[in-house]
Amino acid sequence: MSPIRSKxxxxxxxSGTLLCAAAAGTSPVAKAAERCDCNRPEPVxxxxxxxxxxxxxxxxxxxxxxxxxQRVAVARDVRVPAASLAATLRSIAARPDPGTLVMTxxxxxxxxxxxxxxNRDLLSKLSLEVANARLVTLxxxxxVPDPRVRRMPTAGRPLRLLYFxxxxxPGAALIASIERMLPQGTKIKTDDPWPNAETxxxxxxxxxxxxxxxxxxxxxxxxxxxxxxxxxxxxxxTCDRLKRQQARGDVSSSCAQLMQRACRGxxxxxxxxxxxxxxxxxxxxxxxxxxxxxxxxxxxxxxxxLPAPASHLMTVLxxxxxxxxxxxxxxxxxPGAIAVVRDALQGASPTSDAYPLLMTxxxxxxxxxCAQELRRVLGDVYIAMMPLVAGNRDAHDVQxxxxxxxxxxxxxxLGRDDALRSLVLYGRLREQGDEEKAAVLLQSRNLDLxxxxxxxxxxxGVKRDDNVRRQFSGDPVTSYENALQEICRANSxxxxxxxxxxxxxxxxxxxIESNRVPKSMQSGRGLWSITQYDPYWQLTxxxxxxxxxxxxxxxxx
Amino acid sequence: MKRLVSASRAAASLFLVVAxxxxxxxxxxxxxxxxxxFRLVAPGARAAGMGKTFVGLADDATAAFSNPxxxxxxxxxxxxxxxxxxxxxxxxxxxxxxxxxxxxGDTVVVPSFLSFVLPLGQSTLSLFSNRIQDYREEFxxxxxxxxxxxxxxxxxxxxxxxxxxxxxxxxxxxxxPYLSFGGSLVYSTIDVATSGRSGTPLNPRNGxxxxxxxxxxxxxxxxxxxxxxxxxxxxxxxxGATYTLQTTLFGSFLERGVDVVRTGEERLVEYVxxxxxALGASWRMLDGLTLVADATRVMYSDLVTDRFLVVDYMxxxxxxxxxxxxxxxxxxLHAGAEYRHYLAGVTLAVRAGVFTDPDHRxxxxxxxxxxxxxxxxxxxxxxxxxxxxxxTFGGGVAVGRTQVDIAVSLSPDRDEVTVSxxxxx
Numbered sequence: 001m002s003p004i005r006s007k008x009x010x011x012x013x014x015s016g017t018l019l020c021a022a023a024a025g026t027s028p029v030a031k032a033a034e035r036c037d038c039n040r041p042e043p044v045x046x047x048x049x050x051x052x053x054x055x056x057x058x059x060x061x062x063x064x065x066x067x068x069x070q071r072v073a074v075a076r077d078v079r080v081p082a083a084s085l086a087a088t089l090r091s092i093a094a095r096p097d098p099g100t101l102v103m104t105x106x107x108x109x110x111x112x113x114x115x116x117x118x119n120r121d122l123l124s125k126l127s128l129e130v131a132n133a134r135l136v137t138l139x140x141x142x143x144v145p146d147p148r149v150r151r152m153p154t155a156g157r158p159l160r161l162l163y164f165x166x167x168x169x170p171g172a173a174l175i176a177s178i179e180r181m182l183p184q185g186t187k188i189k190t191d192d193p194w195p196n197a198e199t200x201x202x203x204x205x206x207x208x209x210x211x212x213x214x215x216x217x218x219x220x221x222x223x224x225x226x227x228x229x230x231x232x233x234x235x236x237x238t239c240d241r242l243k244r245q246q247a248r249g250d251v252s253s254s255c256a257q258l259m260q261r262a263c264r265g266x267x268x269x270x271x272x273x274x275x276x277x278x279x280x281x282x283x284x285x286x287x288x289x290x291x292x293x294x295x296x297x298x299x300x301x302x303x304x305x306l307p308a309p310a311s312h313l314m315t316v317l318x319x320x321x322x323x324x325x326x327x328x329x330x331x332x333x334x335p336g337a338i339a340v341v342r343d344a345l346q347g348a349s350p351t352s353d354a355y356p357l358l359m360t361x362x363x364x365x366x367x368x369x370c371a372q373e374l375r376r377v378l379g380d381v382y383i384a385m386m387p388l389v390a391g392n393r394d395a396h397d398v399q400x401x402x403x404x405x406x407x408x409x410x411x412x413x414l415g416r417d418d419a420l421r422s423l424v425l426y427g428r429l430r431e432q433g434d435e436e437k438a439a440v441l442l443q444s445r446n447l448d449l450x451x452x453x454x455x456x457x458x459x460x461g462v463k464r465d466d467n468v469r470r471q472f473s474g475d476p477v478t479s480y481e482n483a484l485q486e487i488c489r490a491n492s493x494x495x496x497x498x499x500x501x502x503x504x505x506x507x508x509x510x511x512i513e514s515n516r517v518p519k520s521m522q523s524g525r526g527l528w529s530i531t532q533y534d535p536y537w538q539l540t541x542x543x544x545x546x547x548x549x550x551x552x553x554x555x556x557x
Numbered sequence: 558m559k560r561l562v563s564a565s566r567a568a569a570s571l572f573l574v575v576a577x578x579x580x581x582x583x584x585x586x587x588x589x590x591x592x593x594x595f596r597l598v599a600p601g602a603r604a605a606g607m608g609k610t611f612v613g614l615a616d617d618a619t620a621a622f623s624n625p626x627x628x629x630x631x632x633x634x635x636x637x638x639x640x641x642x643x644x645x646x647x648x649x650x651x652x653x654x655x656x657x658x659x660x661x662g663d664t665v666v667v668p669s670f671l672s673f674v675l676p677l678g679q680s681t682l683s684l685f686s687n688r689i690q691d692y693r694e695e696f697x698x699x700x701x702x703x704x705x706x707x708x709x710x711x712x713x714x715x716x717x718x719x720x721x722x723x724x725x726x727x728x729x730x731x732x733x734p735y736l737s738f739g740g741s742l743v744y745s746t747i748d749v750a751t752s753g754r755s756g757t758p759l760n761p762r763n764g765x766x767x768x769x770x771x772x773x774x775x776x777x778x779x780x781x782x783x784x785x786x787x788x789x790x791x792x793x794x795x796x797g798a799t800y801t802l803q804t805t806l807f808g809s810f811l812e813r814g815v816d817v818v819r820t821g822e823e824r825l826v827e828y829v830x831x832x833x834x835a836l837g838a839s840w841r842m843l844d845g846l847t848l849v850a851d852a853t854r855v856m857y858s859d860l861v862t863d864r865f866l867v868v869d870y871m872x873x874x875x876x877x878x879x880x881x882x883x884x885x886x887x888x889x890l891h892a893g894a895e896y897r898h899y900l901a902g903v904t905l906a907v908r909a910g911v912f913t914d915p916d917h918r919x920x921x922x923x924x925x926x927x928x929x930x931x932x933x934x935x936x937x938x939x940x941x942x943x944x945x946x947x948x949t950f951g952g953g954v955a956v957g958r959t960q961v962d963i964a965v966s967l968s969p970d971r972d973e974v975t976v977s978x979x980x981x982x
Contacts, residue, residue: 471734478632527904527955
């Protein structure tokens with residue numbers, strides 16, 4: 001199977017995302033946020049339905065996420081058997097508690113629950129959200145601008161989807177796959193031919209019936225069109241934000257100049273984004289969010305016979321502007337998974353407040369008040385993707401690669417002017433032989449591969465390694481080996497985790513200073529060598545561990 | 558470095574001296590060792606395979622001896638062992654009309670080097686043991702009338718066994734990212750057992766016996782400069798050592814035309830390990846290719862000391878003294894290359910090198926026309942001073958944290974097979 005056909009097959013077989021966004025201001029969570037007391041965080045009660053699907057609880061609630069739940073509501077964690085979930089909900093409805101959130105990870109349970117109109121009614125009356133309530137799986141990176149969140153498509157109006165792909169994916173097959181996963185009756189409309197990328201960005205940004213609702217980016221890498229699209233979108237977004245800021249009379253002269261440039265159509269640079277953040281102060285930007293979804297491994301299963309998940313793997317997500325998102329991934333091990341997904345979505349109406357928007361902008365949904373609390377809630381509940389990773393990849397692969405792609409791509413496409421992760425992604429693209437995309441990445445991120453170690457570390461804001469001995473030795477192999485050991489030491493737990501990661505980071509900086517580029521085989525002092533030498537990637541790995549407590553590997557000996 | 562070879566010549570000639578029959582029937586037994594070679598080169602099969610070149614590279618645990626400043630290259634603990642098999646080929650002048658020579662020697666297999674390196678911040682400590690000389694020889698040749706000097710030269714026979722061990726505490730300190738200094742305090746011991754006779758085993762005429770040991774403190778100082786990531790330049794100075802040994806005379810010695818029996822008389826002599834100064838450089842031309850070169854100045858002139866015992870012609874009338882004898886200082890040149898092939902988890906290396914070994918035999922400088930001086934001139938100056946050329950080749954493999962190397966060195970004076978292992982902790 002050719003790579004493209006393989007990707008298409010994977011695309012068709014992969015499944016995607018639940019992004020439950022409480023779309024409008026009527027969202028129960030939004031209401032809860034509005035009601036919360038800034039000075040006294042509202043305790044949140046989690047009701048976790050049990051039994052969980054086979055294999056999923058431990059994985060879904062593993063490590064970071066589970067601890068996070070406990071941090072939020074450790075005092076009031078109540079577990080209820082799945083069989084009595086409906087009864088529990090009724091009892092809660094009798095005593096409405098805006099701080100109560102119910103989470104069930106068994107979509108069958110939820111599907112069963114929502115089949116009953118009375119239950120749906122019950123759910124709508126409660127200040128209650130159910131994670132994974134409506135599963136939408138899209139093997140795409142989905143992107144929706146902030147304003148769309150408040151203007152969901154009305155009934156009868158087709159969802160206008162714009163998708164980017166560098167591959168020759170048959171449009172009809174793509175649309176059919178997406179429609180199959182959306183609530184029944186949801187129609188998707190695309191334009192053919194597309195306008196150019198800049199025009200698309202404007203159409204997405206603007207309001208009106210001709211607007212686009214969703215943007216999907218197939219695969220993990222940016223194409224030329226995507227890069228141009230995002231660039232234009234960012235410009236429009238910056239212009240709009242600063243205009244609003246100016247309307248509030250809170251814009252400095254430098255910010256005003258930046259706004260003028262952005263609104264005039266001048267391209268923005270990385271440094272401009274920094275200034276935008278400064279201009280917007282603590283409120284932060286409300287930029288679009290793009291969630292890349294790994295298509296998973298190839299499979300020979302026809303697109304209309306998606307395998308079903310038997311287990312779930314919780315993996316990363318993305319750190320964007322300080323926000324955190326989680327990516328729930330499943331492995332297809334039993335047939336009929338798509339049917340499960342579809343059934344789970346049946347109860348959702350495209351016109352409901354909880355229409356399963358594929359993407360939302362969290363920043364725009366919170367005020368200065370209660371930001372932390374809302375972020376925790378949204379981070380845990382509302383933003384949850386459930387792509388089905390198809391095919392023959394084992395659990396390790398899924399866990400190892402999924403967060404990487406998300407982490408890297410988001411860093412690249414959404415700013416965070418993270419040269420480090422950009423370089424790692426660049427390396428990945430080169431490894432895969434995607435020279436064209438690698439070139440686009442270089443251009444879009446202004447990466448200078450000729451940058452000296454000094455320049456690179458300066459860009460990272462890192463002081464030179466002050467270890468004279470390491471500098472003298474100039475042996476990247478030993479430093480790299482020691483860094484890996486420190487990472488493994490950090491993974492083994494203990495209070496020295498942060499220190500171990502910091503030591504590892506310093507060692508990796510020393511590797512970078514030794515001016516050696518990532519390579520499959522790195523030589524060092526004497527005959528010593530090491531394979532898969534990539535200090536940039538290891539630095540990214542440390543970031544993943546620190547941010548998400550997820551180690552994409554490789555494993556420790 | 559591999560002076561053993563030419564040293565053997567020295568011993569040969571000196572035993573040839575022993576062979577002096579008529580007027581020069583004595584021998585300078587202590588001179589048996591003055592041409593012996595020392596293993597002053599870098600230990601380790603890796604260095605041996607590259608023409609015994611390591612001063613400018615010095616990037617493993619053997620640097621403790623070859624250039625202590627290079628210890629700063631190590632970022633983690635390392636242990637190194639070396640075993641060596643040496644076939645000694647000592648060329649001795651035997652009495653004859655045309656300066657004929659014969660080769661004598663033995664084969665020696667010994668654990669020759671051990672070191673442990675411990676990095677501590679910007680400093681490095683090292684403990685090491687290095688055998689810089691392990692010489693064994695048994696020789697015997699017949700006497701003959703030599704027309705050139707118009708006299709009969711006795712035959713000679715004898716045995717030589719010399720062990721020179723060093724035990725060192727090495728230290729290095731990195732001053733800047735480009736410069737490291739290092740030094741080693743060395744406790745050096747000598748164990749000598751020699752016996753030389755003129756004449757034949759059935760009719761020995763005279764000779765000396767030396768069975769003694771001594772120890773000295775000495776030192777090594779080195780510097781390693783890295784002007785770039787791929788080039789390093791090193792310098793090292795080895796202070797040498799002078800041991801005082803007691804030798805016992807045997808037999809009768811001609812003095813003023815009369816044989817004087819001196820059996821049992823003792824004399825103090827000195828055994829010298831010469832000073833050495835070396836310059837070296839390495840260039841990592843490619844990821845897998847490193848070129849190295851050393852130039853070493855060996856102060857062989859140190860070998861002739863005030864206690865240089867002139868066994869022949871003790872008669873003061875012959876007016877022979879230490880001033881008549883000398884060994885010239887020499888420059889040794891070493892060069893080599895290492896090519897590495899990296900595989901997943903395994904590195905293979907092949908090496909080759911070449912080195913020079915300038916002649917450093919004992920030389921005699923006549924000061925008058927007396928017969929004794931003619932005989933000495935014949936004994937010590939007959940063999941042309943030539944520079945030997947040695948070739949080395951070898952290989953190595955590194956797997957995980959273990960490295961094993963092997964090297965073969967071929968030269969006119971000695972052939973060596975060296976096996977060494979390095980373990981990183």
